[in-house]
Amino acid sequence: MNTAGATAQPNPGTAAGTDAPGSPWTPLRHPVYRAIWIASFVSFLGTWMQEIGAAWLMTSLTSSPVLIGMVQTAATLPIVLLALPAGALADVVDRRRLLLVTQGWMLAASFLLGVFAINRSIGAPGLLVLLFAVGIGTALAAPAWQAIIPDLVDRHDVAGALALNGIAINCARAVGPAIGGFVVASLGAGAVFLLNAVSFIGLILVLARWRNPQRVSLLPAEHLLGAMAAGVRYARHAPGLQAVLWRSGLFILSGSAIWALLPVLVRFDLGGDATSYGLAVGCLGAGAVAGALALPRVRRSADAGLIVAFATLIYAAASLVLALVRWPGAIAALLGTTGFAWMLILTSLHTAAQSALAPWVRGRGLAVYYLVFFAGMAGGSFLWGSVASFAGGPRPALILSAAGLVAALAGTARLRLPGRIPEPGPPRHPAGPPHLEADDPERGPVLVTVEYRIAPADAETFGRAMQEVRRFRLRDGAFRWHLLTDAEEPERFVESFLVESWIEHLRQHERITAADREMEAAARRFHRGGGPPRVTHFIAKDLRR
Secondary structure, eight states: OOSSOSTTOOOOOOOOOSSSTTOTTGGGGSHHHHHHHHHHHHHHHHHHHHHHHHHHHHHHHOOOHHHHHHHHHHHHHHHHHHHHHHHHHHHHSOHHHHHHHHHHHHHHHHHHHHHHHHTTOOOHHHHHHHHHHHHHHHHHHHHHHHHHHHHHSOGGGHHHHHHHHHHHHHHHHHHHHHHHHHHHHHHOHHHHHHHHHHHHHHHHHHHHHOOOOOOOOSSOOOOHHHHHHHHHHHHHTOHHHHHHHHHHHHHHHHHHHHHHHHHHIIIIISOOOHHHHHHHHHHHHHHHHHHHHHHHHHHHHSOHHHHHHHHHHHHHHHHHHHTTOOOHHHHHHHHHHHHHHHHHHHHHHHHHHHHTOOGGGHHHHHHHHHHHHHHHHHHHHHHHHHHHHHHTSHHHHHHHHHHHHHHHHHHTTTOOOOOSOOOBOOOOOOOOOHHHHHTOTTOOOEEEEEEEEBOGGGHHHHHHHHHHHHHHHHHHTEEEEEEEEOSSOTTEEEEEEEESOHHHHHHHHHHOBHHHHHHHHHHHTTBOSSSSOEEEEEEOOOTTO
């Protein structure tokens, strides 16, 4: 599946627990989701086996910590480069076809990697190029995988389905590296790459048989560039998403050190082999599974922000102690603790990202989240590989990364993570000029004005309410917004905002959420006119005709 590449896939879980309402196990009653989940688990096994093979093969080709760290960079950099186009594609094209193409692409790239490795005709640059190719498929597929989940299960099972995906990832993480290490030690890295190629076949077959529901909209599909711009605009004006992006980006920049330096620590510092490395990564995966199973109880006693804070301190402490000990048993326990904290942090951040996104922008919003996450992973892998190279080994780098985790936590402590997924409100389309509806919906810009009559005593409170209206107007499509007062009539207020085109203004009405409707209604309750506030639409005249 490779839905987020490399050893640091952000876990798409929300909670885990028993087979009760909201449990991650209940979505398996849906046949299509069950088939995709099983095929995904097999593919995750292949992914983790390939990660072991790639990292270990690179240690056979070079002893440079920088090049070894770049194994992670090559796998994650495509997500940094392609996250926004991938998110836009997930929102505007048929997701099933997109996933079929990307799975086939990754199968081909993994097959070539296996052939070249078996023939011993690959060097460090070639390995990085083919890992980058696999990462391209990962980048294009990741937002679409997240976006199709509501099409596979009932609405009340979505949270459990996300959690179940996280359990599949981390169960594969617990088992796959050990299997991969054994296969590498017995048959070589090429065999692992070929097994990973085979693991995509099940997903391709399930997707080929699935008939996904078509998304229905009264409006034409967005253009790719416009969809990307809308996603970026949403991220700029969504405070909850910004909090998630800052906290996840700063955490992963330092937290990536363990993932990037673990091959160096095992091979050159501890003198281990491929099996040892596989077992080390398996300890991380086992700890993550334990974190998934413990998460429901943790969430009942703490919110997402508190969970992230305490888990970050645990992660930092484990990184620090890992840099100081050499006994294998202690290292295994520390890696399990690290995986436990990793699961709590990433699950909480991913859930918060989902909660910050309206349905119409979910693919693009998650793409921005992936962009920040994997930019931190790619940059952090290179950073800590360089630090280890200059500092004489991985242990000083791990100590510095622990300090960075604590500093990042202190710097983002005031950023509050969102906690509830927004629900779409009923679409409301303005009446527009008939010729624009039929012939020129792209004409613009469009100036929209809303006129209010506000009592002087309510003016200040009304202004505060309109701050929330401003936020979702800009988030959903406006590129300029003002609240004006009449110099001659102090009771007369005019809200004005500019939108790129008439069709984009219609999309604003489809994008509004139920919470936005409530905020708009709260502001309009201050209106003292005889009827509702007067709404007017002005459309730019093309003077060249």
